[in-house]
Amino acid sequence: MFNKDSLNTLIVAFVLCLVCSILVSTLAVGLKPLQDANKLLDRNKNILAAADMLEDGASAEEVEAAFAQFTLKLVNLKTGKFATDAELAAAGINTENYNQGAAAKSATAIVVEGAPPGLTRIAAFATVYALEKNGVTDLLVLPVRGPGLWGAMYGFLVLEADINTIKGLAYYSHKETPGLGAKVDTEKWKALWPGKAAYTASGDINIVVGNKNGNINGAGFIDGLSGATLTTAGVHNTIQFWLGTHGYANFLKNLKAGEA
Ligand SMILES: Cc1cc2nc3c(=O)[nH]c(=O)nc-3n(C[C@H](O)[C@H](O)[C@H](O)COP(=O)(O)O)c2cc1C
Known part of the structure; x- marks a missing residue:
């Protein structure tokens, strides 16, 4: 039913999908801690902003120090x-x-x-x-x-x-x-x-x-x-x-x- 070329095309497509999905999943899982840390940093920045304690251009360390x-x-x-x-x-x-x-x-x-x-x-x-x-x-x-x-x-x-x-x-x-x-x-x-x-x-x-x-x-x-x-x-x-x-x-x- 399939000729050899069609089969090869399917195999390449399948392997490509597999590799890409592994890559995306690994990135999603791997970056989760960074995303969570950024979310927390953003929340803390907002608390400091509402308290009028956020310096312009404050680094993450400065935000944490002020929030502490x-x-x-x-x-x-x-x-x-x-x-x-x-x-x-x-x-x-x-x-x-x-x-x-x-x-x-x-x-x-x-x-x-x-x-x-x-x-x-x-x-x-x-x-x-x-x-x-x-x-x-x-x-x-x-x-x-x-x-x-x-x-x-x-x-x-x-x-x-x-x-x-x-x-x-x-x-x-x-x-x-x-x-x-x-x-x-x-x-x-x-x-x-x-x-x-x-x-x-x-x-x-x-x-x-x-x-x-x-x-x-x-x-x-x-x-x-x-x-x-x-x-x-x-x-x-x-x-x-x-x-x-x-x-x-x-x-x-x-x-x-x-x-x-
Ligand atoms: C695409 C779109 C987005 C809208 N976003 C908001 C919104 O974020 N907040 C809001 O109060 N009204 C939003 N509106 C408008 C409301 O539908 C409503 O017209 C507006 O609040 C004014 O209400 P009023 O006609 O009673 O003064 C949006 C309307 C459209 C068409």
Whole structure:
């Protein structure tokens, strides 16, 4: 049925496919640690950027050295306090290896009825990063995630030592459209956040993002992204959720009172 040439062609094609697939698989597996390290570096850069601690053109070593000033802590969102060793032991959690994203999908997640899309299950323990000076919180980095138009958006909200004034907001992962929703990443828009109070003097959430989402004359108003009403609404909902009672509100109140 086959002549010799056809058979040779098939053998060459088969061997070529095999060699290429081995090469691609080896590269994919071999480069995974590098990809993971780059992802971590990018995340840490974003934390530093939100904390206004990222030097222009900083090397990977400089980013790591600056990031090393932060202490990783877990917050128990049920008690609104830092997780105790006993709570972590009971939950089988090792702080260094804890994966908040995976925990949100596990059976231990807190179920929040009526939460924005993607936030109906949240991890019972949240990873926060604290920069302390003389034993007192000087900067507090809170992870936030919430719905964008095209998928979940992940970022960090950084608070100053008064546990209320926003130092910055930085999204490090999202699927929004370049030039539209992806403007959450631009310096111009991020510059609207520093100095805003997270809560009013009476303890209500102060932040309103976009003119369709609340009082545009309030001190906590942040202009929305033009042409990206839905991404803007997502950011608003995200911040409202995480500053609310299902998010960090109780923890921040306790921390301010010295009771966390
Ligand atoms: C290809 C494409 C990509 C879009 N990307 C975004 C986006 O990332 N974020 C967003 O809020 N709107 C995006 N929009 C626009 C929304 O569909 C919507 O028109 C916009 O949010 C304005 O809403 P409004 O008409 O209620 O003001 C995109 C539209 C198109 C056609």
